[in-house]
Amino acid sequence: MASLKIVLYLGVYLSFRITAMAENNVPKAENVHWMSLDFKTTLTWTNKPYKYRYSVRYTWDERDWHDCPDCTLISATECDLTACLNASDRTYMADIQTESLDNNLDTDDLPHTFSPTFNLYKESNISTVKFTVKRKDDSRVTVNITDTLTGIHQNGKQLTIRDVLKKDLEYKIIYYKSGSTGKRDMTSHLSVVDVPNLDAGLSYCFMVAAYISSRPPASQHGTWSQQQCTKEESHVHDLKIGTWVGVVFSLAAVIVIIVTVVVLCCRKQNKTIQTSQSSQPI
Numbered sequence: 001m002a003s004l005k006i007v008l009y010l011g012v013y014l015s016f017r018i019t020a021m022a023e024n025n026v027p028k029a030e031n032v033h034w035m036s037l038d039f040k041t042t043l044t045w046t047n048k049p050y051k052y053r054y055s056v057r058y059t060w061d062e063r064d065w066h067d068c069p070d071c072t073l074i075s076a077t078e079c080d081l082t083a084c085l086n087a088s089d090r091t092y093m094a095d096i097q098t099e100s101l102d103n104n105l106d107t108d109d110l111p112h113t114f115s116p117t118f119n120l121y122k123e124s125n126i127s128t129v130k131f132t133v134k135r136k137d138d139s140r141v142t143v144n145i146t147d148t149l150t151g152i153h154q155n156g157k158q159l160t161i162r163d164v165l166k167k168d169l170e171y172k173i174i175y176y177k178s179g180s181t182g183k184r185d186m187t188s189h190l191s192v193v194d195v196p197n198l199d200a201g202l203s204y205c206f207m208v209a210a211y212i213s214s215r216p217p218a219s220q221h222g223t224w225s226q227q228q229c230t231k232e233e234s235h236v237h238d239l240k241i242g243t244w245v246g247v248v249f250s251l252a253a254v255i256v257i258i259v260t261v262v263v264l265c266c267r268k269q270n271k272t273i274q275t276s277q278s279s280q281p282i
């Protein structure tokens, strides 16, 4: 009987606390999402923190929790965690705590929300890469890719995706003859790639994306770039010059023929006149 009483009291007490919290409208973080592009990582959530602040803590072993200074007692509903997270292959979890600015409130009762887990190294999206294309010779085009800068700074240097992903970074190149639908592709660990076995003289178009085969399929490909095409080549140029040379030669030939014909005709006429004159009997 006594234990039932205790349970009853406890129930009544708890429901009072819950009602009190609901009345205070303590804003618990909701819809927590990780957003990460080129290793710049933001945690976002919803709910306005009226009269309250949020503080984000994070862990990768679920034992030690760390504060992120820029994400402590903030009134925004998002926070940039880039400077706090390490882009090595580890799984992070964040905890968003609602904090009161009112010291009289019992802070133990304030709500908190765990984020989904997030592996920065494996899940950060990679944006489109910049690249140039240039004919190397009759059968090869050089694709020169710029390793994109990340949000991570180390020893005063802004790291590139190659600095972070190292040997795991590859580039996938799709290419095709301009105007044709037949596509070929290749991957390379390099940033300057010679694409071989191309037809001389034709224009080719290229598209590039970062490719990380060690990642799960959903995050393996970076965003595909816009296509870049090579210009039609010297052979076409030669052909044009050839055509012009031909036209000039033909014109010259025509002029020569006309002049010759005119000259010959005049001579003949003169001769005829002379002959007719001399043949006239005196």
Ligand SMILES: *[C@@H]1O[C@H](CO)[C@@H](O)[C@H](O)[C@H]1NC(C)=O
Pocket: 034, 035, 036, 037, 123, 124, 125
């Ligand atoms: C990566 O991009 C996809 C597609 O735009 C998006 O759904 C996903 O949330 C992004 N992931 C991160 C970690 O930003």
Ligand SMILES: *[C@@H]1O[C@H](CO)[C@@H](O)[C@H](O)[C@H]1NC(C)=O
Pocket: 085, 086, 087, 088, 152, 154
């Ligand atoms: C991640 O931490 C390791 C040591 O734990 C360190 O060597 C590495 O430089 C860190 N990387 C970044 C991007 O902070």
Ligand SMILES: *[C@@H]1O[C@H](CO)[C@@H](O)[C@H](O)[C@H]1NC(C)=O
Pocket: 144, 145, 146, 192
């Ligand atoms: C690739 O482009 C960079 C500039 O974006 C340039 O410095 C470098 O020399 C180029 N490399 C080759 C092989 O063309």
